Amino acid sequence: MAEYLIQTVGLPGWLTWSLLAVLSAVLILNLMAGGALVFIWAERKVSARIQDRLGPTRTGGSFGWLQSLADGIKLLAKEDLMPEGADGMLFRVAPYVSFCASFAAFIGLPFAFDMVGLRLNVGVFYVVAVLGLEVFGVILAGYASASKWSLFGAMREAAQVVSYEVPLGMCIVVPVMLAGTMDLVTIAEKQAGWFTNWYLFHDPFTFVVFWVYVTCAVASVNRAPFDLAEAESELVAGFHTEYSGLRWSFFFMAEYSSMFLVSGLAAVLFLGGWNGPVPIATLLGLSDGTGESTGAIVRLLGLANLLGKATLGVLIMMWIRWTLPRLRIDQVMTTCLKYCTPIAAVMFAGAMTWLWVFPGGVLNLDDGSRRPGEIREGWLEGPGGRSTAVSDAPVDDAPALAEIAEVSK
Amino acid sequence: MSSSVAQLLPVLAAAEGGLNWHGFFFLLFALLACCLAVAVVLADNVVRMAFYLVLSLGATAGLFFLAGAEFVGAMQLMIYVGGTLVLLIFGVMLTAQEPFVSIKTPVRDKVLAGLVGGALLAVLIQAALSGPAWSGSAAEGGGGVALAAGQPSATPLGMALVGIRVDGDVASGEKSPEDGQVRSGYLLPFEIVSVHLLVVLVGAAYLARSKRRKSSGGQGADLSTGGMR
Numbered sequence: 001m002a003e004y005l006i007q008t009v010g011l012p013g014w015l016t017w018s019l020l021a022v023l024s025a026v027l028i029l030n031l032m033a034g035g036a037l038v039f040i041w042a043e044r045k046v047s048a049r050i051q052d053r054l055g056p057t058r059t060g061g062s063f064g065w066l067q068s069l070a071d072g073i074k075l076l077a078k079e080d081l082m083p084e085g086a087d088g089m090l091f092r093v094a095p096y097v098s099f100c101a102s103f104a105a106f107i108g109l110p111f112a113f114d115m116v117g118l119r120l121n122v123g124v125f126y127v128v129a130v131l132g133l134e135v136f137g138v139i140l141a142g143y144a145s146a147s148k149w150s151l152f153g154a155m156r157e158a159a160q161v162v163s164y165e166v167p168l169g170m171c172i173v174v175p176v177m178l179a180g181t182m183d184l185v186t187i188a189e190k191q192a193g194w195f196t197n198w199y200l201f202h203d204p205f206t207f208v209v210f211w212v213y214v215t216c217a218v219a220s221v222n223r224a225p226f227d228l229a230e231a232e233s234e235l236v237a238g239f240h241t242e243y244s245g246l247r248w249s250f251f252f253m254a255e256y257s258s259m260f261l262v263s264g265l266a267a268v269l270f271l272g273g274w275n276g277p278v279p280i281a282t283l284l285g286l287s288d289g290t291g292e293s294t295g296a297i298v299r300l301l302g303l304a305n306l307l308g309k310a311t312l313g314v315l316i317m318m319w320i321r322w323t324l325p326r327l328r329i330d331q332v333m334t335t336c337l338k339y340c341t342p343i344a345a346v347m348f349a350g351a352m353t354w355l356w357v358f359p360g361g362v363l364n365l366d367d368g369s370r371r372p373g374e375i376r377e378g379w380l381e382g383p384g385g386r387s388t389a390v391s392d393a394p395v396d397d398a399p400a401l402a403e404i405a406e407v408s409k
Numbered sequence: 410m411s412s413s414v415a416q417l418l419p420v421l422a423a424a425e426g427g428l429n430w431h432g433f434f435f436l437l438f439a440l441l442a443c444c445l446a447v448a449v450v451l452a453d454n455v456v457r458m459a460f461y462l463v464l465s466l467g468a469t470a471g472l473f474f475l476a477g478a479e480f481v482g483a484m485q486l487m488i489y490v491g492g493t494l495v496l497l498i499f500g501v502m503l504t505a506q507e508p509f510v511s512i513k514t515p516v517r518d519k520v521l522a523g524l525v526g527g528a529l530l531a532v533l534i535q536a537a538l539s540g541p542a543w544s545g546s547a548a549e550g551g552g553g554v555a556l557a558a559g560q561p562s563a564t565p566l567g568m569a570l571v572g573i574r575v576d577g578d579v580a581s582g583e584k585s586p587e588d589g590q591v592r593s594g595y596l597l598p599f600e601i602v603s604v605h606l607l608v609v610l611v612g613a614a615y616l617a618r619s620k621r622r623k624s625s626g627g628q629g630a631d632l633s634t635g636g637m638r
Contacts, residue, residue, distance in 0.1 A: 014429070014430060017430060018430070087454070087456070087457070089457070090456065090457065090460060093460075120479050120483075121479055121480070122479050122480045122483050125480070125483045125487070126479065126482075126483040126486075128487070129483045129484075129486040129487035129491060130486060132487065132491040133467075133486065133490060133491060136463060136490075136491075140456075140460065143456050144456075
């Protein structure tokens with residue numbers, strides 16, 4: 001697109017890049033805000049249905065479509081209160097810190113083929129690092145509110161998020177290891193084809209790791225059953241007790257976009273990203289799976305795939321929230337330290353062993369064709385990569401190593 | 410952009426007319442990092458200091474991203490901004506007693522700190538400006554900042570960890586032209602450091618663990634009190 005604007009339309013380079021940057025920022029912002037609107041409405045409906053109620057029925061028509069918008073207008077009109085003993089500057093800034101962390105993480109998440117805010121070579125790592133900063137806004141809010149409930153809520157959340165980053169990181173390492181890269185685009189491209197290529201179905205260990213990831217992801221975005229930070233029976237509303245109006249809604253937007261983000265990350269890491277369960281576009285001959293060769297329709301299809309998977313993830317989180325009771329803090333820590341971390345570690349070792357025992361897959365259904373991601377990353381052909389691993393004859397490592405050194409120069 | 414600033418800082422030299430975003434963002438992040446670092450020193454509330462420190466370190470991460478060193482930038486976010494600051498806030502907020510929450514620095518301490526800091530700054534500026542990119546022809550050639558060509562990659566870094574160095578194989582056994590040593594991977598030093606950290610962690614857990622009473626009634630009571638407190 002940049003080349004098109006520069007060469008065909010004739011815009012100067014700096015203006016083009018500024019326009020494109022603003023465009024992607026606006027798109028991501030709209031995704032976050034619009035997503036929050038839809039998800040809050042969905043949350044009301046899902047919770048109502050689970051509890052055998054109807055939920056909103058009147059606002060904006062028969063299904064209460066406009067309920068979130070009405071909520072938003074109500075929030076806009078609310079008085080913006082600040083407690084007397086609060087640290088004014090930190091109190092005002094905290095919601096934006098949370099929101100910005102969530103926003104910045106979206107920059108690294110690819111939506112379809114090359115539709116990504118900024119394609120980073122260390123995409124997974126960046127997203128996880130930035131997502132971890134969201135808790136900082138919560139801690140600030142808890143401290144600056146000058147309220148015991150807020151402080152307790154913030155402390156719980158901080159302890160929980162910091163602990164759950166460990167098993168979460170271990171789960172994420174498994175697909176990174178299978179793909180041989182931290183580039184999210186390449187990871188998704190390597191799962192192109194039928195749904196059996198998804199890393200979820202790569203081996204039994206990745207299947208288990210995915211569910212550990214789901215647990216840790218729910219915990220790291222503070223959704224029930226891990227929502228001790230805002231346990232209303234003990235802490236009123238936890239860290240956002242003293243917030244109202246628009247600032248409060250910023251916290252909510254950050255929470256919902258984080259949910260969407262971890263679901264999107266799960267989709268890219270385990271569920272094939274924008275590759276549907278059946279490779280329709282490839283079967284019809286519209287695409288060979290790479291971003292460079294696809295038309296607009298295929299891209300839209302991929303976008304719909306990824307958004308659909310991520311939305312499904314959010315809906316599952318809602319289902320979990322309205323099904324399971326809230327855990328106590330010691331149960332939360334037990335789940336993390338005694339179950340998730342050891343299971344993730346064992347599954348990591350298991351997946352590694354699996355890759356070593358069955359380098360070409362169990363059934364060895366290799367037809368010699370290489371997936372798009374591997375064509376792009378030339379160095380993947382080295383030891384552990386596909387081409388050497390599949391061939392039967394033992395390969396002398398030295399030339400392959402030299403080739404890697406050559407390529408990486 | 411005034412021309413004097415552009416002459417002073419070669420990164421501001423505008424490329425092909427128009428705005429030079431690279432120079433602009435470099436200045437922005439650098440200014441943010443410096444101002445917020447000063448704010449850390451001047452603030453008198455511990456939590457505000459931590460907040461400014463986080464922002465300052467975040468701006469530094471922005472500089473790394475700008476230079477195309479995405480791995481280092483993400484590392485900076487993960488380790489410094491994320492880990493250290495969360496822990497610092499834990500430590501500060503759990504341990505801070507009334508006299509330490511708000512810290513008033515005496516004037517003589519400020520003078521002393523200013524002297525030490527100023528001396529260090531002078532040394533650093535001297536060292537930075539004596540670099541080849543800042544003087545002579547390199548500065549005139551459109552900026553002294555090396556922009557990463559094409560897709561930057563952390564792959565050589567990861568490969569070097571297991572012994573496959575960009576500047577030559579470990580397996581080939583050839584010697585480096587600089588120091589005559591056989592090149593090695595970074596795996597062994599990395600492992601030594603990580604075992605060291607593990608020992609520190611175990612030690613910290615040992616010191617911080619809850620002391621259990623030996624006379625308490627049986628396993629059940631132990632379980633109910635032995636969790637997180």
